[in-house]
Amino acid sequence: MKKALLLNVINPKIGGVLLRGEKGTAKSLAVRALAQLLPEIEAVAGCPFSCDPERPEELCDLCLSKLARGEKLEVVVKRVPVVELPLGATEDRVVGTLDIERAIKTGEKNFEPGILAAANRGILYIDEVNLLDDHLVDLLLDTAAMGVNYVEREGISFSHPANFVLVGTMNPEEGELRPQLLDRFGLSVEVRGIQDPEERKEVVRRRIAFEEDPEGFVAKWEGKQEILRERVRRAKEILPHVRLGEGMLDLIVRICLDFGVDGHRADIVMHKAALALAAFDGRTEVAEEDVREAAELALPHRRRRQPFEEPGLDQKQLEESLQRWRRPREEKGEGRQDPQDDEDLPSEGGGEKVFESDPPYKVRPFAFPAPDQLPRRETGRRSKARSDSRSGRYVGSVVPKGKVRDLAFDATLRAAAPFQVGRKDRSCGNALVITKYDLREKVREKKVGNLILFVLDASGSMAAEERMKAAKGAVLSLLLDIYQKRDRVGMVVFRGKEAKLVLPPTNSVEMARKYLAELPTGGRTPLAHGLKLGLETIESELRRDRSIVPFLVLITDGRANVSLEGKDPVEEAREVARRIKELGIRSLVIDTEQEFISLGIVQSICAEMGGNYLKLEDLKAGQIVRAIREVG
Template sequence: MEAREKRLIFPFSAIVGQEKAKLALLCVAVNPLIGGVLLKGDKGTGKSTLVRALANVLPEIEVVADCSFNCNPMNPLEMCDSCYERYERGESLPIAKRRMRVVDLPLSVTIDRLVGTIDVERFLREGKKALQPGILAEANRGVLYIDEVNLLDDYIADSLLDAAAMGWNTIEREGISFRHPARFILVGSMNPEEGDLRPQILDRFGLCVEVSAPMNPEERIEIVKRVEEFHEDPISFYKKFESEEKKLTEKIVKAKELLPKVEISDDLLKLLAETVINLGIKTNRAEITTIKTAKAIGALNGRRRVSLEDLEKAMELALPHRLRDKPFQKPPQMKPPKPKDDKEHNHDHKHDHKHEHKKEEKSGSARNQGIGSLEQNFRSIEAKIPRIESKNFDGSEFTGYRSSRDVSITVVNFPKGIPVSYVPSKGEIRDVDFYNSAICAVLNDKKPPIKLEMKDIRVRVRKAKAPTLWVLLLDSSGSMAVKRRISIAKGIAEKLVESGYIKKSKMALIVAKGNQAEIFVSPTKNYWEVLEKIESVPTGGRTPLSSALYNLLLLANRERMKDKSVKVRAFLITDGKASVPLFGKRIKDEIIELAKALRKKGIELNIYDTNGKGINPGISYVPILKDIANAKVCKI
């Protein structure tokens, strides 16, 4: 069965190009302590194929034969509670060899499936509490793969990070307490267009690789030919590359054996430390991961000493995703400095002089290089806002929108969120609470083996984070050009995008300008797109405020048709003027009707009023929106 499964997977050695991604995956196979790999790239570039193909070349490992957690029989520190007790009693643990596995983590996974839960079948049959292992148990000492990792539910991601950080999974379920090792290679793939990754998760990946489709016609033709050949006859295609696959497996095994003997010189360590400092990277994880990767590369090449080339390759894999100080700061084009003598040894005094020159050259520009005009504009606007005494809704200095609490919802019979209770089932059963259902059956004087009846079934009640949509309504009419109002407005909008990124909210952008408001960005988690559109918004023309509010209502209705639990927050950045009616009525009457509709639909409206102190000709409709729509107003 195993051989058959292997042939159905596209061979690792048959993948055309993507050498950097291949190297990263082989490195973590040699040394899982590197911390995992993140593959970022557009759809259809082979990210998932690369990871699943890795299963073909992973070597065998020794495990405790009768244990569900792939415990290491040679190391008591990598044993579950049960195996450790047996080891302490002096029991001889049965040993078996198994291939390292690539375990998929579906985005729809529940917390019980992830960490493990009660073995209901055994409970019903024998009346005894026992544990049913979860995905973390299956992934121990293997590879845990998350496709579209940036779309993973927050609650699941937090539990996963806890296990990854500790190397252990602790299960506390209905009177059962159990602990088992969870030491897996975390591999994720994502399409940046669908939203960025939370910093907490990004930092867990030791290596990060940008995966892109080759732009060489010959390579693209070869990819098409190989894929067609694989689809026509997978078994024959696999046999064609079988010897190459075995060589890769042997290479990994030899590299794992050689790894403890690989050394790195003090000169290269100093070179790495200076590079990290010059690039402005604050985390020590940068050096630690780079060194482990460089040693793995050296071991894969059969060397006992890390070369400068090994170190450079490791830096390209381990440093780029750690260069950002802020969520939307573009990383510089990182190029590690080279000593004059390109050989591994003979750095000494030449080496030191080269470093001093590099320091002088980079000290003024290393932190700024490659950041891009967007980030520079963001910082310039950020510097301007405090000088005009911008305040939050509570009167404090403006730092972006901050909610006092996350919006949560109670869901019944739906497998999402934290379980808090259970209720009798009604209608279709989607999230059964097996343990409490069995308890209810026992309370009805049933004895093992227990047979559940419909009246015994209980479903879970959960608390979940409500999906949120943040809509930015940016007034860019001619009146906003007065006193640099549009620059201030764009600065506020950019800060709101950063806050939305932290909250993982969908973002949309509506621009009010001319005769009709326009939806510049439909609801998305591609925060870069929103920032770029804000940057490019032109100024001038009349103020279609009614049209902007009407578009807000339409947008909210569309999103709630997809998910009725969506909470909509709107942020109107305006000077309060309006000069274009929407339905041919008086503008004031339209604003009143639209304000009533916003309140009725439960849309939270927040207004940043750029109409500062002094004489401001014209009518401001901010007071109407404040009174009727119950809007919160921040005076800029």
């Protein structure tokens, strides 16, 4: 993690770094600490973009206008800026917008810099980047790639330098980034908690020592920090002189081809990272080990990975690529370039029975209709929706059609500001004159989407004929479809005498897969308990957000034999099923019972629930054209 961050400081053109990992692994802390390592920079005094006075070709319009007037650019020395992007930031806050104060006073339309301006020549840090709206992530990545922020809005046309190191952190349990966005990050690192007991104890000691005496702790490590700071400064000086030979370029291309990465971005990033690694080591020639380490940082998030496959790079496959590259050179007597010792990498890594799942298979696509005509926003890729006009996050503004229902005060001010000078004669003592033509209405977005709740039978009867193995395969296959649509997922399991919510609704399909893999089978069949808990879980989610689209998937053989209230267990299950239908909850029932011994219980429960009925083999064969029908 630390090396990936340092490489981006040495060569910002690498394209940033994405830190993926579980919570509590110091991802955010490492980014903030990086600022203390960076050498100070020279910048034009008073420039909102921290322009470099030594690079006239990168000066902003403000600095260029000063030079045009014959003014001298005063220089100040300052720390490298580290700017954090808030999750709730709007687009105008990020890219910049109209300077309202100046527009009101003078009638001039001038640009007010945003977060991208503050981050120029520094670090732009996004915590929980996977929770940021996709359009903002696209905007940030485009700007980072071009190094310039172009603003065309509210009558303003402006551009300014935006060269920054983009650092994102995320917890995969809270949802993944789209592959297209993942590819735009130069490097990626998987961060895991330390497993060695002695090292964990040292983490605790250092944390407590810092809390008790922050100044003393910083002073204790200042010497080592200064050594590292000097090493980074020296690496930046060496970088322009580092050479990457044709053989090393051949190795980069071979590795990318062997791992089947899409496009050419991986090759380019590996080239830049290998140069930075050599410079960081004080060398002017890229070695094989530099290329290997660059691959370990540039490829994990780009390689073709099946859903639910563990992240990371297959070290055996990487070694095979290196061997194939070495073989013809060893035969020619060239040997390895600049051999170094390989660094050891950390490894990735009674009536009950745990069944493995059948391999996943492709299921027919599902169409999940919205249960009403409420405006919603499209989240995922399955249900289309727009936001309610008075709820959700404010993301923009429009000229209203008819009566204004949700006034965008800031946008209204921006629209009116340039005309205040001309309206002074009819101000009647008012500070501002706003006409109906200035009014703007808010555009809101609300995070809603589909909730897929699995209610899974894990009783002993599911062990017969390896039904549980097939059922797990069905769930895994449905999870694959959910993964592709970016829906939320939850899981209720019933066995023995009760039902449990083993996975509360989450965006992490990976967590559902892990729970599924470890799920034991055994005991009696409390089917009514499972349906009741599934219903209660959905009701709880709907109380929090009425706009979600819930969907219940029941997987069972129907052999209920545990009562809720002393009644017939099957009849109780039918009663709960009727309540599910009355609430308008869509459902899919997958029957795992074998046909030659079928009791027809699952079909009757499905009929009471008003759901779609599938035999397990039908789902696997893909014979259903559409599993969920749209209801009018």
